[in-house]
Amino acid sequence: MSKKTRGIILWLSPxxxxxxxxxxxxxxxxxxxxxxxxLATTGKGxxxxxxxxxxxxxxxxxxxxxxxxxxxxxVGDGGWRETLSSERDxxxxxxxxxxxxGSDREEVGRRLASFRDRFAKVESVKMKLDSVExxxxxGHAVVRAILWMRGQRADGSVVESxxxxxMWIDESTKPxxxxxxxxxxxxxxxxxxxxxxxxxVDVAASTGLxxxxxxxxxxxxxxxxxxxxxxxxxxxxGVATVDYDGDGHYDLFFADxxxxxxxxxxxxxxxxxxxxxxxxxxDVPGINVALFADFDNDGDADLFLGTFTRQSxxxxxNGDGTFxxxxxxxxxxxxxVTVASAADYDGDGLLDLYVGRYLDPxxxxxxxxxxxxxxxxxxxxxNTGNLTFEDVTEEAGVREGGLTLGVAWADYDDDGDPDIYVxxxxxxxxxxxxxxxxxxxxxSTQAGAHDxxxxxxxxxGDVDNDLDLDLYVxxxxxxxxxxxxxxxxxxxxxxxxxxxxxxxxFSVYREIFSLAGSSWGDYGDRMVKGNSLLINDGEGxxVDVAxxxxxxxxxxxxxxxxxxxxxxxxxxxYAANGWISSRSYDDL
Amino acid sequence: MSAVAHISEYKTGRFYSDEYxxxxxxxxxxxxxxxxxDGCAPGGAPRFVDVAMALGADDVLxxRGVAFVDFDNDGDLDLAISxxPGDNGKQTVPASLLRNDIGHHRxxxxxxxxxxxxxxxxxGAVVYAEAGDLQQMRLREAGSGYASQHSGRLYFGLxxxxxxxxxxxxxxxxxxxxxxxxxxxxxxxxxEGEGLEVxxxxxxxxxxxxxxxxxxxxxx
Numbered sequence: 001m002s003k004k005t006r007g008i009i010l011w012l013s014p015x016x017x018x019x020x021x022x023x024x025x026x027x028x029x030x031x032x033x034x035x036x037x038x039l040a041t042t043g044k045g046x047x048x049x050x051x052x053x054x055x056x057x058x059x060x061x062x063x064x065x066x067x068x069x070x071x072x073x074x075v076g077d078g079g080w081r082e083t084l085s086s087e088r089d090x091x092x093x094x095x096x097x098x099x100x101x102g103s104d105r106e107e108v109g110r111r112l113a114s115f116r117d118r119f120a121k122v123e124s125v126k127m128k129l130d131s132v133e134x135x136x137x138x139g140h141a142v143v144r145a146i147l148w149m150r151g152q153r154a155d156g157s158v159v160e161s162x163x164x165x166x167m168w169i170d171e172s173t174k175p176x177x178x179x180x181x182x183x184x185x186x187x188x189x190x191x192x193x194x195x196x197x198x199x200x201v202d203v204a205a206s207t208g209l210x211x212x213x214x215x216x217x218x219x220x221x222x223x224x225x226x227x228x229x230x231x232x233x234x235x236x237x238g239v240a241t242v243d244y245d246g247d248g249h250y251d252l253f254f255a256d257x258x259x260x261x262x263x264x265x266x267x268x269x270x271x272x273x274x275x276x277x278x279x280x281x282x283d284v285p286g287i288n289v290a291l292f293a294d295f296d297n298d299g300d301a302d303l304f305l306g307t308f309t310r311q312s313x314x315x316x317x318n319g320d321g322t323f324x325x326x327x328x329x330x331x332x333x334x335x336x337v338t339v340a341s342a343a344d345y346d347g348d349g350l351l352d353l354y355v356g357r358y359l360d361p362x363x364x365x366x367x368x369x370x371x372x373x374x375x376x377x378x379x380x381x382x383n384t385g386n387l388t389f390e391d392v393t394e395e396a397g398v399r400e401g402g403l404t405l406g407v408a409w410a411d412y413d414d415d416g417d418p419d420i421y422v423x424x425x426x427x428x429x430x431x432x433x434x435x436x437x438x439x440x441x442x443x444s445t446q447a448g449a450h451d452x453x454x455x456x457x458x459x460x461g462d463v464d465n466d467l468d469l470d471l472y473v474x475x476x477x478x479x480x481x482x483x484x485x486x487x488x489x490x491x492x493x494x495x496x497x498x499x500x501x502x503x504x505x506f507s508v509y510r511e512i513f514s515l516a517g518s519s520w521g522d523y524g525d526r527m528v529k530g531n532s533l534l535i536n537d538g539e540g541x542x543v544d545v546a547x548x549x550x551x552x553x554x555x556x557x558x559x560x561x562x563x564x565x566x567x568x569x570x571x572x573x574y575a576a577n578g579w580i581s582s583r584s585y586d587d588l
Numbered sequence: 589m590s591a592v593a594h595i596s597e598y599k600t601g602r603f604y605s606d607e608y609x610x611x612x613x614x615x616x617x618x619x620x621x622x623x624x625x626d627g628c629a630p631g632g633a634p635r636f637v638d639v640a641m642a643l644g645a646d647d648v649l650x651x652r653g654v655a656f657v658d659f660d661n662d663g664d665l666d667l668a669i670s671x672x673p674g675d676n677g678k679q680t681v682p683a684s685l686l687r688n689d690i691g692h693h694r695x696x697x698x699x700x701x702x703x704x705x706x707x708x709x710x711x712g713a714v715v716y717a718e719a720g721d722l723q724q725m726r727l728r729e730a731g732s733g734y735a736s737q738h739s740g741r742l743y744f745g746l747x748x749x750x751x752x753x754x755x756x757x758x759x760x761x762x763x764x765x766x767x768x769x770x771x772x773x774x775x776x777x778x779x780e781g782e783g784l785e786v787x788x789x790x791x792x793x794x795x796x797x798x799x800x801x802x803x804x805x806x807x808x
Contacts, residue, residue, distance in 0.1 A: 574623075
């Protein structure tokens with residue numbers, strides 16, 4: 001071989017390798033494109049199909065329901081029998097058993113019609129695509145659907161039926177029967193809950209609690225217009241309770257981001273709005289969170305007000321029902337604040353503050369849909385006495401750059417000092433173990449507490465009465481779960497390449513891989529599987545039992561926590577649900 | 589309907605603008621849930637059932653913060669809920685105060701803590717209660733959930749137990765104290781190192797506003 005030939009080969013081989021990679025890459029990209037396209041087609045088809053089925057059921061037009069099923073003999077479970085499984089406090093719980101397997105679509109229609117007839121009044125029927133289990137081939141998929149029927153019985157009691165169904169759906173091209181049809185169905189679980197709807201009664205108006213929530217008006221100003229993240233204005237609405245005047249009646253404070261209000265509880269005389277009389281700001285926008293605590297140990301509750309569009313506030317309780325503004329000397333920082341929680345992390349007898357913050361919506365977008373670390377950074381404020389604080393975030397190691405919407409302190413590992421849990425929107429949460437020397441260690445990975453969801457709140461409580469603290473984290477599930485799949489993530493990745501943002505996002509991808517490994521598909525489902533119930537294993541770790549415990553219902557959850565509403569000795573959960581209600585009931 | 593269809597708009601920021609969404613909701617009109625803990629199956633996780641609609645706590649507004657508070661001093665925790673107006677054309681939205689008409693039919697114990705060596709609010713304290721075969725714990729916290737703060741007075745549900753056999757407090761300072769044989773349906777105040785006193789709770793009757801009728805009878 002001549003020198004010249006060898007030179008040509010040496011020069012050509014990297015090109016050949018590159019060419020080969022390009023061809024293989026192109027094939028891979030084509031496969032990704034195809035699977036993303038199939039997922040989108042399947043999802044859209046299923047959503048339209050289930051919407052039609054729900055509309056037919058709601059309107060009692062059973063022909064429309066029957067037309068949603070394939071005309072091919074057996075389509076599986078014909079219907080469901082309800083049996084009473086418990087009755088207490090006026091709540092009847094009926095569980096469903098599938099019956100009449102092998103029914104054809106006419107039989108399914110008859111049974112659904114008779115099921116509907118058990119409602120004297122139907123308020124709404126919804127059927128949503130929960131998840132796509134698998135796409136068997138183009139036009140054939142196995143999906144899970146959730147069905148709700150809400151209404152009334154003949155005796156006036158309210159009733160809600162809910163079921164999770166597995167459905168085999170196929171796209172038909174048969175003339176006159178085009179579109180997606182249900183070829184087979186199987187009940188995964190179903191239940192009906194009936195009651196008087198009188199266990200809780202809204203007494204806000206009749207007790208004088210006339211607060212009305214608004215949105216932060218500063219987002220309409222030139223200075224604060226959220227050009228990048230416009231939906232920030234839909235996030236605010238905090239609430240705090242405290243007995244600030246020590247009269248034995250718990251008072252309420254609403255922090256809506258527009259005009260905060262303190263309501264004094266007078267007992268038999270209801271609530272009276274007393275913000276200005278108590279010396280608190282009446283028309284200062286941007287206050288997202290209120291936190292009452294006795295920061296100077298003088299026997300009354302002082303007030304921290306965390307703000308988004310300005311400096312935060314600290315008010316001293318004067319002990320006579322009024323407060324004095326100490327913000328100028330308090331050193332409590334501010335801006336982009338969403339949440340806050342207090343604890344004495346260094347054991348000096350003074351309550352410190354951990355403050356959660358979000359991103360700057362004027363200039364920043366969450367870096368990626370599924371993992372974001374470009375928050376403004378949270379702050380740990382050490383109480384140095386006399387209502388002054390110093391920012392010790394860096395030395396404590398708890399900056400945390402996620403988009404924080406939940407913070408909670410608790411000694412989860414029972415070692416005598418309080419630890420911090422942080423719930424972040426758009427990606428991983430964080431558990432910081434208190435090392436007892438003023439520093440914290442991020443133990444999320446070893447504790448199994450990352451919870452890769454769109455974290456919106458977090459709360460500690462002992463839910464299984466084994467005397468350690470479990471965690472409930474609210475997340476997004478809603479109609480997002482079905483596309484939490486590798487195909488979507490791959491398509492996202494390709495879009496980043498095309499739009500040239502892949503380079504700025506590269507560190508984000510590297511971090512996901514190091515935390516979650518390369519299993520993209522699983523990561524996607526974990527992102528949108530909904531709320532988590534992290535059970536403390538007593539050995540420093542947590543196990544998510546949300547699916548088994550059925551505490552990750554369909555929904556888009558915000559504030560949540562544990563309370564034993566029925567005083568039966570078991571901690572129940574309340575979770576606020578719903579993102580943006582607009583003029584149309586249809587979702588983006 | 590499909591984020592897949594919106595991915596190309598993600599990095600442009602248009603995805604997050606009101607104009608892009610138009611009149612469409614974004615998982616709006618979803619109901620709050622009240623997940624009743626029905627206890628653990630043997631060796632398993634606790635099982636829950638959503639009883640929000642059946643009990644009238646299934647608010648459909650765009651709720652955000654939730655505070656658990658016994659505003660009427662009747663021995664159960666009520667719900668104060670703060671909402672965002674959303675995007676349906678209304679500029680304001682009324683807050684909710686859902687009075688709990690269930691819990692006080694069962695037995696309960698309320699506990700207030702005052703720290704002396706610990707921070708005066710005793711934030712970080714944990715209280716353990718034993719009543720017959722029932723054992724449970726409560727954490728005194730300040731700020732959790734989403735932009736929310738619950739009652740600093742702690743509530744134990746005791747079902748039909750007539751007596752709290754033992755109440756144990758672990759203070760933030762590390763000291764532990766315990767008290768035995770407490771009557772139910774009362775508020776006790778424990779001062780660190782200085783003992784326990786029973787405090788009279790002044791119940792607030794708001795029955796005149798219970799237009800919906802008599803509350804359902806609680807039963808086992």
